[in-house]
Amino acid sequence: MNRKWVITSVVLISIVLIAIFIYFNQMRYPALPADVESTPKEAVQKLNESDQPLVQISKDDEATWYIMKNSEDVNKQIQDLISSKGWIFKEIDGNSLFFEKDDDTLIVSTEMWTKKYRLVKVPAHF
Structure with missing residues (x-):
């Protein structure tokens, strides 16, 4: 016994x-989207070690992925990043933000990754 x-x-x-x-x-x-090179733990660590609101976690020929903390001003932070490169904000539709520059449209999509973090996908032509 x-x-x-x-x-x-x-x-x-x-x-x-x-x-x-x-x-x-x-x-x-x-899990992060398949085309993100970082592990989930590395992505969160990069963000926590940075003083920037959005931190790049992956980049390839099609898109750049960023991670950010969820807050009330996530769309404003994304608009600031994209507008800094000359893109003009047009509208928000669901989880997508639309920008224009020289007759070109840029669609930035976001997705809730966890309760605390959001992922942002910016097309490569940004």
Whole structure:
């Protein structure tokens, strides 16, 4: 009887330790979109170490991805970033912000990643 109790205790403690390890190593954040090069933990760490409201987490030939903290002025922060490159803000429709420059349209999309963080996808021609 005593041996069964010891084995059961060891198994339960092992499960708890494994769960704690997984929680603190990337599993507490959902997956990022497939074309983002950073891990979820790296993305959050980059943002937390930066003094900028939006931090680039990936860039390829099609788009640049940014991460930002969720706040009431997320759209304003995105507008400031895009407008700094000469784009003129036109409207918001759902999770997309529309900009124009020289007869070209830029559609910046956002998605709620977690309760605290939002992802922003900016097309490469930005």
